[in-house]
Amino acid sequence: xxxxxxxxxxxxxxxxxxxxxxxxxxxxxxxxxxxxxxxxxxxxxxxxxxxxxxxxxxxxxxxxxxx
Amino acid sequence: xxxxxxxxxxxxxxxxxxxxxxxxxxxxxxxxxxxxxxxxxxxxxxxxxxxxxxxxxxxxxxxxxxxxxxxxxxxxxxxxxxxxxxxxxxxxxxxxxxxxxxxxxxxxxxxxxxxxxxxxxxxxxxxxxxxxxxxxxxxxxxxxxxxxxxxxxxxxxxxxxxxxxxxxxxxxxxxxxxxxxxxxxxxxxxxxxxxxxxxxxxxxxxxxxxxxxxxxxxxxxxxxxxxxxxxxxxxxxxxxxxxxxxxxxxxxxxxxxxxxx
Numbered sequence: 001x002x003x004x005x006x007x008x009x010x011x012x013x014x015x016x017x018x019x020x021x022x023x024x025x026x027x028x029x030x031x032x033x034x035x036x037x038x039x040x041x042x043x044x045x046x047x048x049x050x051x052x053x054x055x056x057x058x059x060x061x062x063x064x065x066x067x
Numbered sequence: 068x069x070x071x072x073x074x075x076x077x078x079x080x081x082x083x084x085x086x087x088x089x090x091x092x093x094x095x096x097x098x099x100x101x102x103x104x105x106x107x108x109x110x111x112x113x114x115x116x117x118x119x120x121x122x123x124x125x126x127x128x129x130x131x132x133x134x135x136x137x138x139x140x141x142x143x144x145x146x147x148x149x150x151x152x153x154x155x156x157x158x159x160x161x162x163x164x165x166x167x168x169x170x171x172x173x174x175x176x177x178x179x180x181x182x183x184x185x186x187x188x189x190x191x192x193x194x195x196x197x198x199x200x201x202x203x204x205x206x207x208x209x210x211x212x213x214x215x216x217x218x219x220x221x222x223x224x225x226x227x228x229x230x231x232x233x234x235x236x237x238x239x240x241x242x243x244x245x246x247x248x249x250x251x252x253x254x255x256x257x258x259x260x261x262x263x264x265x266x267x268x269x270x271x272x273x274x275x276x277x278x279x280x281x282x283x284x285x286x287x288x289x290x291x292x293x294x295x296x297x298x299x300x301x302x303x304x305x306x307x308x309x310x311x312x313x314x315x316x317x318x319x320x321x322x323x324x325x326x327x328x
Contacts, residue, residue, distance in 0.1 A: 006116040027122040034161035039153075041160050059116065061157050063127050065098060066113025066143050067088030067228065067255075067277030 004057045013052070020047040022058070033062045072305065074273050076250050077166055077198035077219040079137070083107045084267070085297045086139065086252065088277025092286065095130035101280055102131060105290035109137040111168055111275065113144070114158045133162055139200065141168040146181070148188035155197060166219065167192065168254075170202040178228040178255075182209050186216070193217045202254050205239040207246060214247055221247050222275060225266060226256025229278045233262035237269055244270040260289075260296035267300025268308070 001017075003010045005026070013022065019042050023030050035042040036059040042050050052058075074081040086109045092098035102110060110131060118124055140158030142151035148171060155167045171188050173181040180202055186209070192199050193216060200220040201213050210221045223243055226232035233256060234240060244251050250272035257263050257276040266274045274297055283289035 006119055008119060026119060028117060028119075029122075029126075032126055032128050032161075033117055034157045036153075036157055041156055043160065059157070060119075061114050061161060062117045063112040063138060063140070063158070063161060064115045065089035065092060065095070065127055066141055067090045067111055 001052075001054045003052060003055070006058070006060055016051050018048055019050045019052065022052060023047065023060075026060075028060060033060050035060050072301065074250060076200065079166065081108050081137070081273075083109075083294070083297070084273040084301055085263070085293055086111065086273060086275040087280055087290070087293075088275070089113075089127060089131065090143075090277050091281040095125055095127060097286060098127075098281070099130040101286045101290040102136065104287045104294070105280065106294045107136075109139050111139045111141045111277070112158075114140055114154050114161070137166070138162050138164060139166060139168050140164065141202075142170050142188075143172070145171055145188075146173070146184070147171070148184045148191055151184075151188040152191045152195065155192060156195070159197070165196055166198045166200065168200045168202060168222070169218075180204055180224070182206070186212065189213060189216055189218055200252070205236050205243065207239060207242040210243045210251075211246060214249055218249065220250040220252055220272075222252045222254035224255040225253045225262065226258075228255040230256055231258030231279060231282075232256055233258050234265055234269075237265065240266070240269050240271065257293075260292040263293050263296040264300035264303070267297055268303050270304050273297070 001013050001015050003013050074084045083106045085107045087105050087107045088111045089098050142154045145151040151171050171181050171184040172178050189199050198219040201218045202222045205223040225234040252273040252275050253266040253271050254275040257279045263274045280286050280289045
């Protein structure tokens with residue numbers, strides 16, 4: 001299925017993948033990031049149970065240096 | 068006594084009155100070294116998209132452990148209240164903190180805070196359970212309004228962000244200090260140690276700086292200087308400076324007649 005992650009199109013994502021699954025697919029460290037799905041925050045405790053749908057828009061963020 | 072004098076923001080106690088930023092360093096390692104040298108226990112951090120093309124690139128948390136230091140997520144780069152709220156909700160999820168730095172900017176040339184949007188965003192954040200440390204102009208009227216709204220700290224600029232010009236309007240900073248019950252922290256504009264000392268001598272509760280340390284030729288050495296400056300300024304404030312006088316007053320008794328009178 002198709003997803004938009006951080007503004008980039010992804011076309012080869014398995015149907016019904018969870019947020020946890022997507023993070024593993026992208027090789028991102030779960031503990032250090034936060035996820036927003038269609039402008040709603042996905043709590044870390046629900047990464048495993050939140051299943052993604054066609055066309056979902058995700059933002060995956062982390063902390064960087066800043067003033 | 069000065070050595071028992073701690074910074075308290077929203078019920079949290081901090082050993083240091085110096086808060087440092089984590090931007091503009093050559094490397095995260097240099098940043099971590101400067102942080103240790105500064106003695107600060109709170110750092111500002113920004114929130115951005117992860118780099119999907121290189122998921123293994125070094126992350127800030129690998130160098131500055133959020134268990135050892137209080138991360139103060141900021142909203143730098145946000146130009147509307149909604150952007151700021153969205154950013155800090157994500158930051159809270161990433162790190163679990165509700166103590167945040169609100170910064171809603173306007174014109175990139177001077178990076179002055181947009182106070183109308185700042186006020187609106189502060190209200191949204193406070194209603195959402197955040198403890199808001201708010202970057203603001205050095206206008207005592209806005210400072211009062213932000214305090215009345217429930218902000219956890221008032222953080223007026225000393226000079227434009229990254230300018231290093233020092234405190235441009237000490238009178239306004241003093242007005243804000245006098246009228247404010249929550250901590251007042253000068254945020255932005257510090258260029259060197261004497262600027263930080265002046266902020267503290269004016270009675271501020273703390274100083275927040277990034278570029279002054281990060282852009283020094285030797286950031287670690289400047290971090291040490293800033294640590295001393297903040298302590299010196301605070302202790303001078305607590306000591307109560309002498310009265311300013313128009314003319315000289317001799318330190319040794321003046322002799323009446325001849326050398327030993």
